[in-house]
Amino acid sequence: MAARMQCIVTGSRHTNRRLKYISLAVLVIQNASLILSIRYVRTLPGDHFFTTSAVVMAEILKVLTCLIILLAQRRGNIRAFVTLLYDSIVVQYRDTLKLSVPSLIYTLQNNLQYVAISNLPAATFQVTYQLKILTTALFSVLMLRKSLSRVQWLSLLLLFTGVAIVQVEQDGSKQKEAAVSPATQSYVKGLLAVVVSCLSSGFAGVYFEKILKGSSASVWLRNVQLGIFGTLLGLLGMWWNDGAAVAEKGFLFGYTPMVWGVIFNQAFGGLLVAVVVKYADNILKGFATSFSIIVSTVTSVYLFGFHVDLLFTLGAGLVIAAVYMYSLPKAVALPPSLGSAASSCSHGDSRMEAFLPKSVLVK
Template sequence: MNVRRRLYKLASQLYRKSDPAVLNMVSSRLKYLSLWVLVFQTTFLVLTMRYSRTLRGDGPRYLASSAVVVAELMKIITCVLLIFKEHSYNVRALNSILRQEITHKPKETLKLAIPSGIYTLQNNLLYVALSNLDAATYQVTYQLKILTTALFSVSMLGRRLGVYQWLSLLILMAGVALVQWPSESLGAPEKELSEGSQFVGVVAVLVACCSSGFAGVYFEKILKETKQSVWVRNIQLGMFGLVFGLMGMFAYDGERVRVSGMFKGYNTITWTVVALQALGGLVIAAVIKYADNILKGFATSLSIILSTLISYFWLEDFEPTSVFFLGAVLVIVATFLYGYEDKPSPNPRG
């Protein structure tokens, strides 16, 4: 009798799991969960990175080049663990997948060297940008990656954009221009230095937007040409990213690394920044899988608003103006408008 009851209970559970209503409910929960995680990751990566680069404490500041290397290493380890989980924690299966897809396909693996090098440059540029820009200005300006991704998609993939998308790109450019509109200044030396630093930050963001757009479209093209999982591709990207990151670290900060080590200046905030940066590509992959463009636009807009509020009230390094507010609203509107039609796939690595 007990055996019969157990079988009935198991059958009921299996039926419920295969019920379309239950599957839709689970899918909906995963969709919104992935979006909220994206909001959290995007917002707090920017804020903690900005805080870590402006925090005045005892001892030297951590090396941005070192943080990029550690983030790449964490991404590789995370993706290996995810593949390990997908194959029921079978060590032989994991070893077979890695050897078959990476070691035995050197040409396919080498294709990832180009986007990986660009991503490494981009990640270093983001540290430069947030060392010179407040979080709110950075968040809004960095949305220009939508424009660069769209243009590279048209030129490299032959993709066509709709009327609403072209309109949204024009609104986006207008919004970013307003955000960067110079405010009234008294011409003090400190202000001039601040303006010089802001120029460096803006240039770093613009170059990062261009590199993000090209690398994202290039990566999308490679994904469509092969059937490898996104985790395998991220391992391949991470391997080259680790090599390029180490080369950059020893080229620009080699003396400091030899004297003090690559972890000099690391603290809890630094490790939080590194973990959030490593998490970024995986979160985007989840959003691509479970969410749509409209909801991703909502997440991006919410992240901009949260970054602005926290930058003003907590970091106290940002004074919003009416021109900035108008520009931010235009950028948010453009983000929503761009999602009303099919758009280029989001950058898998942020």
């Protein structure tokens, strides 16, 4: 009996280890492919799709996916499904309205991502966008009263330094990707877009995390509520920015299979991360982000003629190190009476608390 139990435990550990590495691969592919594919479709010659319509379409697909998941959780019971939605969205309308704030910011962030990637080299965007870790950490300290370890404060300093080095290098060299004409992009515009996107990501993510902690509603239901507001606000933004052009050319103008791939990646990327993180941990999440920076840089060299020099390598290296350091678990101080009991436990993870907020994983 004991041998059988040992085999079960060993098999479970092997399965969990396999799932972790699969999760790592999925996160790397998702992070790198989204940025590279957006950059690719936005730099192709000819007419381009409306980014505002792509944001709306991604929100619609996300809402439909979450609705299907909620229906499946109710075992296809339409009545229970409708009752859940009515009670959560209409009856508890105050909770629903609270999500209008992060939804507005997420919609702005998604539009800014297109602007930033359209004007910045993919590798530069990938490195600079890690500033969202800094903004999320700061908002977490201010709004959620979370504490950072010395290692995490050091990692944030390294992160800021690395991003600054990359920006100095880019500003000094003024290098452009070979596939793009200098007239088609503005580095300053892209930099402002990514900085504002990082600020909005940090605030909205922490705000959303605060709402999740104060409610028993599932993440899928909250994403439905976010998606409803996101769709409405996205439509308003599309009307304001591209209304006349969309009315003339159509909502799906410029949509190619590659564009649809970008939209599906953006729609399901956040949901996918939420699922795979269940089997991974924050250290693997840090590895995934670091690997995706490397993959984006190497791929940009071959696809877009991006030039990597010593200064960029130094800055990107500091960012990669900072991401890894920030994701390391933080030891939790135990009372003396529990110290001996905790030391007999063979699972070190139960005595460690990773700080990385859920808000970094949501969007």
